[in-house]
Each structure stands twice: as structure tokens, then as C-alpha cells.
Amino acid sequence: MSKAISQVPFAQNEPVNAYSPGSDEVKSLISTYKKMWKEKTEIPMIIGGKEIKTETKIQLTSPHDHHHDFGFYYQGDMSHVDMAIEAALAAKAKWNALGWEQRASIFLKAADLLAGPYRDVINAATMIGQSKNVHQAEIDSACEFIDFLRYNVEFMTELYAEQPVSDPGVWNRVEYRPLEGFCFAVTPFNFTAISGNLPTSMALMGNVVVWKPSDKQIYAAKVTMDVLKEAGLPDGVINMIFTDGKETAERVLAHPDFAGLHFTGSTKVFQGMWKMIGDNIHHYKSYPRIVGETGGKDFVMVHHSANIEAVATALVRGAFEYQGQKCSAASRAYIPKSIWNQVKDLMASQIKTIKIGSPEDPSNYVNAVIDKNSFEKCKAYIDRAEASNDANVIIGGKYDDKKGWFVHPTVIETINPYYESMVEEIFGPILTVFVYEDENWESTLKLVDTSTPYSLTGSIFAQDRYAIDEAYKALENAAGNFYINDKPTGAVVGQQPFGGSRASGTNDKAGSKMNLMRWVSARSIKETFVPAKDYKYPYLG
Template identity: 60%
Template sequence: MSNSIFKTPIPVNEVVRSYAPGSADRKDLQAAIAELKSQTHDIPMFIGGKEVRTGEKVEMRPPHETKHLLGHYHKGGSEHINMAIDAALKAKPQWSALSWEHRASIFLKAAELLSGPYRMKINAATMLGQSKNAYQAEIDSACELIDFLRFNAYYMTEIYNVQPESSTGIWNRLEWRPLEGFVFALTPFNFTAIAGNLPCAPALMGNTIVWKASETQIFSANVIMEVLREAGLPDGVINLVFVSGAVAGDIIFSHKEFAGLHFTGGTNTFNTIYRKIASHLDDYRSYPRIVGETGGKDFVMVHSSANAIQVATALSRGAFEYQGQKCSAASRAYIPQSLWPDVLERMKQDVASMKMGSTEDFGNFINAVIDAKAFKFITSYIEAAKNSSDAKVVIGGEYDDSDGYFIRPTVIETTNPKYDTLCTELFGPVLTVYVYPDDKFEETMELLDQTSEYALTGSIFAKDRYVIEKAVKALENCAGNFYINDKPTGAVVGQQPFGGARGSGTNDKAGSVLNLYRWVSARTIKETFVTPVDYRYPFLGEESK
């Protein structure tokens, strides 16, 4: 048998394609959308490598075209959670024993498949199922997921290369084992890349997975599974189930072999899960690893030295791209009185020029929010602002769900620094602005720090470098990802490790080596080459006379 220490390909970030008018990419993507829309899809669960259909079918419809039926997925129950756990545990010994380079090869192949033959399909599925425009789908479901797969393989080798020093006569080694048991991946609707990374990252490190996808992301989740199977992922390593959260939680979080949770979603959901896990600590073989990226009430702090047009552009993009349905979306801004008129005027121009409608029209910057529940929740806060004594809608405020769940980009101005929409995560195209006196910059930063339970992303806009340094220090606990003179969205794998603290999660930084450390358990091995044969140490010897 020959042996080598292998090096993975050095990753580089996938190049974002433009889909400009007349380009071949644009035509290919439009063709992929048309092909997916022409079919009525029947999507099964995948358990132990087998397609599982229950006959309990749930409709899938584009959020921007609710009259069109994409197809159905098969909803499962408690028996399917048990099947998935059993399949994961059955696959675990062989998968964890597989040489690491072969695990890496599977996910590196998946990245190449997404980069090439599956690129248009994963983008089209995300555009139809989650109402993302072509650019938002490209940076998410293609580029970011490809980056996760490539960079994680590279980070895995970094971890394995971390080894202790050894003294003369001994050899110290660190063994990086997968967790003992199975990992539960609970994924969100808003990023196809996150939905793919949450099961794939721990699987890369030798774990086996039960994956529950969001019901509004199943259309693209099915494509991810198709890619992984094409890449050669063995049966039972990742098991995709479509069940209710309550059913999954009752079984998984009381199971002896539950080893870890990889989660992105709402803060309240995460808090409930955390409590449930704590109540079952005596039931587990090991303390579970709990990794969560949760809510955000992300801010833009503006100083009077900032450029008003730059601020307006950052807010128009940061608050309204993908209808504000990003964990990192700018949802509150603190703007000095001297700049506010210019910022407001430019934002009015921006929003007036934003076309809204189907993702199939590539001229639409704004598409639909994800479902009826989100539509109702977001619009209730817009209506409250219209009738408030300490807030007013200064841009947008219109909405319509007759053909899809459409909400115009909305800006609320408030005189109350604790107004509801400065505190509550809406997860929609709504930005709330608090206008402050220019000479109250430091006091306003204190307000910002105290207003929200979240600490995911935020930014400072200023030309004055002393002010920038002051803000970086004053707001150090307000955001896990902090931006200087930029919008608080758009973290790139390998460049800006992503995650927040406080009510925004465990800050385990997806897109970096830090996240992968959570999915391994270290074992220290010490080997002594010449073993002592006498218990006596030299200090026990008698003094010579």
C-alpha cells in the first residue's frame, strides 16, 4: 500500500456571472427556468439513499406567481425521522472510516457539478421556489454554495495539520474524530447555500446527518440532493426529510445518539431548541455541539462626515435586495439631521426606479416575500407605522398579494429610538430610520447598542478616521460582522467569516475553519518509544557521603 499526505486544490471564490442582456448565460438560465416550469414536480424525501414518498402531498408554488403549480413534495412524519436517524447511524462507521481525501473528493466534485452542468438548474430552482432574481440566485445558490464546498475541504486539511510538539523519546499526535452520534441540520429558506452548507460541513468531517429543510426551500433542496448523489455521496450520509419542526424535535432532541445541531433560523426557535436540548442532557451519550446563526436587526450608523449618496446606495441595496430577507439585511439606520434630506431624496429616486415582479423578468430588482405568513406579518407593521404618532412611512408602504406576495420597499422614519420596527426583526423590505442631532453621535451609538437584542451585522459610514475608530470600539459587541463604509450584507466565504453573538447566535463563523472545528472531537495520543521499567525518579536517590 502506498501512502501520501495530500494537498487539496487551493480554493478561489467562484466568479459571479452577470447574466447581461444578450449573454449566453442569460439564455441558458431562461431556458432552465422554462424547463422547470413546464413540469409538475414530485419531490420525495431521501432516506438511506432511497426516495421516500408518503402520498401526503403538499403544493409548491412560486411566491411571485401563486397561481402556478410547480409540483408537490411528500410530507413525512415521526416514522421518517426514526428512519433517517437509523440510516445515519448505520452509515456512520463506514463513512467516518473513509479516508479524508475521499470525503473531500465527493464535495469537491459536487462543487464542480454546481459550477458547470447544474449551475443553471440550481439557480432556476432558487429563483422559482424562493423568488430570488437572477443575480441574488447566482451569488447564493451557485457561487456561495460552491465556495462553501471548496473552502471547507481546504479548511479540513488545516485542521488535520494542527499537531502538538513532541519531546525527545515521545510522539504526540492529535486525532480529529467526527462526533459520536448523528448531527441534525435545520436549514432556512432564504439562502440555498446555507441550506447546502449546514448538512455538508459536518458530513465532510465524517459525521452523518439528518437534514430538515425549510418547507419553502424544498424545490432547490431537491437539486442539492441530486448533485450530492451525482457526486457519489454514499447512502445514509445525508438524509433529507420533510417533517414538521415539532415532530422532528420531539424525537431528535431526546435521542441518545444526538451529537450536534447545525441551525440557521429564528432566534425564538433556537431558544426553544436550546431549552429542549438542556432538558435532555442526561439522555445523551455526549454533550451535543450546538451551532446556531439566528436573527438580526442589522444597523447602519452614519456620521455627519459621511457621503450622503454612498449612504443612500448602501441602504437601497442593503435593505431591499432579496426583499430584505437576509439575516444581514440593513433594517435600521441612524442618520444625522444634516444628511437626512439628501439621503432621503436619493433613496426616493432609487426606490422609484426599482421594478417589482416575477423573477423571470430580469429587469425586476424586487420580487416577492416568501409566503402568506411573512406577507401578513410584515404588512401589519407597515400599517401600524401609517397610524403611529411617533413614526411615518416616507417611502413605499404599498403591497398586494393578488398574484404573489409583493411589498414595495418601505422606509419608516421615527422620532422614537425604541420604536417597534427599530427593535423587532421583520425579515422584509422595511427600513426604519432614526434621525439624530449631529452633535449626538456618541449618545446615538449608545442608543443603538441598547436598542436590539441582536448582534449580527452592522456598519459605520464616515470619512473621519477618528470617528471610524471610535465607532469600531464603541460598537464591538453589536455585530459579529462589521463593515466600514459599506452595506452590512454580502459576506463572502473565505473573506468575511459570518456569524453573530447576543441574540444572533453562537458566532461559529460559517465560511471559515472555525465552523468546522465544531464538527470534530479531538483525541490526544502520546506514544513513548522507550518505556520506563523502574518507578523510581532520580530525585529519590541518596546523597553521596
């Protein structure tokens, strides 16, 4: 047991490498990428610290070259889900008993490993498996993941330090116990950092975890497990499985020791899992914690006083970075008629210079969407807009799947604020713009707030402070992360805790103390130093 009140290293955001042309850092990363691209990587499940291989091998191909085979993973079945649950529960008592300083050390070491010897490796794995360019990989799989690990340790100590007051003769205290049972992490393809944060944030607080990463993110997930093993994470604390999503959910969520779900993915899947939990509520030993970040239809609301260059740049960055596959990507914009032509021309001139292709070339700004389903979905939205009476493709609209799943940055203009691509989540490089009459500013604010079921991110552009204040109030519930004169993407751990409500999730704010609170169960303790010896109170005489 520790004989000190330890202070963890002060958390700071990891500096982002610029990867300037010809720099040593870009040469090192691209060299690692090329080496890993040629390898045939074998990825087993990790259950109880052991590599688990099966008869079923699933080939891994890259989104920007779907003919290229860079390895395979071993697919499991429900017996492996059972194994993972058993391994987690077997590891629980010892992990729970470990001092918080020891847990902190593991994840702080993991952060330093990612910042150092594993930086190129996890970035290259993300580039190959998820088709991110050097900058998008750096800000995600390196910097944001590192930030989650370091800041979560700091947030944990702040949480543990929150203690009640005590009257004379009494010592009151609170301890923050891990949840009883095991936790389940279900993670997405689009952010390696999110994929790593969901299981590690729960484990940091003393919980044991069954982790099911997206089958499109398995390469970087493997690197994450390699880092955690080298950092000293004990066997069985986090168990990584590659199994059918629906069957796995049914198996896990029916277990009496299921204690918590940490989820990022689609709204429909999360709602289905919530229903399963409700249907099984009478089986559980305790009420499970349910945390989810799901879909978004993120907006940019523009006032006629806005800086035109800032609006155009925010739309190009917000809509098309990582091919619009960020939960927070700018997907719908409301622009006043008086400045629309200027904004449109500036966007068109910027988009014309965008290069599209493999992440191996660092000058490519846009890469491929994640898979064939995503490609076909984007293609269908573009084709329907081309044929629509309510909408028109005004920029881009090209797509090509000969080698990779490439969809060019596309802007659709619509006269219908409820047109499908204005209200439905697409998750691709497609921005839809509704042009409104300047005098309809107030009614357009209502449209922004009410026309979709989501409430994840959004931004307002204006120079007029009264307009900013009006939008700030009118859109109070329209976004969990609200930006003023900035794009609606790019939340930084420790600076802008991330999450939304309505159909976008439970708004438990990943990268904050609020999120960690969900993975503990508090126990209040009162110790009386000199207890009463007579039942009579003074009023009894």
C-alpha cells in the first residue's frame, strides 16, 4: 500500500507534429507506412492476455486500395465472448485491489510509449487501415489518444480528491469503487483515439473490460493492445474480441455480471442495445451504466455579418477533413443570400486545389471513405441530388471505386431545408447548403434547432455580437459542443469535453471527469470518534 499522497504529472496536450514536406518526422512516418504496407499482419484476439486464433481468417484490405491485402484477423464466435467475460471476471479482484497509483502508472507509460517509439506505428496503422492522411492520423491516433490517457489520470485524481465536509468528532469520506461485474466497450472505425479511450477509461477506474473494436479499425486496435501490454497492463483487464456485433451484444447484455456499456457508433445500434439492456434489467446484479456517443447532423449557421473567408475555410475543413467521417463533421450549412455567392466562390476555389489519393502521399488532403457500403451510400446521395428538383450538386460530385473507395468533396445546394441530405446523417464528404433570405435569420435558427433529431456539434459564424448571443440562446440544446466562429470539429481533450444529447447520445463528455464518474460507484463513509452511550437526546431532559 502507498504511504504517500501521490501527485501525478501535470497533464498537457501532446504537441502535434507538423509533418512539413521534407521534414525528418514525415520521412520517418512514410518509411514506417511503406514497411507496414508490405507486411502481412496476423491479428489474433487477446483474451486473458493470450493470443486467440481460430479457423476463420478475415482478410484486411485498405480503403484506398481494396485490392491490397495487408494481413488478416482471426474471427471468433460466442465461445470467445464467454471466454472474454470469464477472463475479465477472473482478473477483477486483483485489479480492483491494485493501488490507484499503480493503475495510473500503466496508462501514463502507455501515453509515453505512444508519444515515442509507437508514434509512427500507430499513425501508420491508422493510415493503412482507416485511410487517414498524415495530419489526421497524427491528431487522432497519436495526440488525442495520448491526451486521453494523460488527462484521464489527472481527472481520476481530481475525482478521488472530491471529499465531503466533516462535523467536529466525525470524519466523513467518499471512496470511488469500480463497478461490480464487467464492462463492455464497443468502438468505431473513425477514431483510433476513441477506440482506445473507451476501454482504457473504464479500466483506469478499476474496471475489467470486454472490448469489441470495429472490424474496420482492427489494425490500429492491435497496436493499442501491443502498447498496453508493454505498458504493463495485467492479463484479463482488457480483452479484445472480433465477433459478430449483434450476437455479441445479445450475449454480453444478457449476462448477470454486465455492469456498464461504453459505446460510440450509430444511433440505431445504440438504441437497440439500450432496449436489450432494458429487456434484461431483471437479470442484472446492479443497474448497468449506459454511456453512448452516436450520430450527428452537425451544422454551421452563418449570419450576414460573418467573415466570408473564415466561413468558406471552416466549411472546407469541417466538411471534408477525413472525408467527412467525423461524428462532428460539418454536414449542413445555413448561409444568408447576401453573402452566399462569395462563400460559394471561395469554397470552389479552395476545393479545386484539394488533392485526393493514398495517405502514402502526404500532400493528399482527402483519402478514401472506409468501405464499399459507405461509398455506395455517398454515391446514392450524390446521384439523387443530381436528379432532384429540390437540390443540385454545385461542387464536386465525382466518385471512383476502381482502386479505392474515393468520393470527391461534394457540395449540394437545396431549396428545401428538409431535403434528405440536409437532415440525414451521411458520414461522407458531402455538405448540403440551404440559402436563406437575410431577414429570415430568426426562423432559420428554429430550423437549425428542430429539423434533425441530433444534437452533437454545431457552429455559428457572425461578427455581430447581438447575433452571436441570439444564436447562442436559440441553439442552446442543438449541440453538445458549440463553436463560435470556428468549424464544428476538432475538440481537444481537456479543453472541449466532447459529446451530445438528443439522438446523438448521453452527453457524458469523453475526455472529462464527468465521463470517469460513470465508471465508479461511490461509497460514503462516516466514522464517529466518540460514539454516543445513551439513546436520550437533550430535548428529552
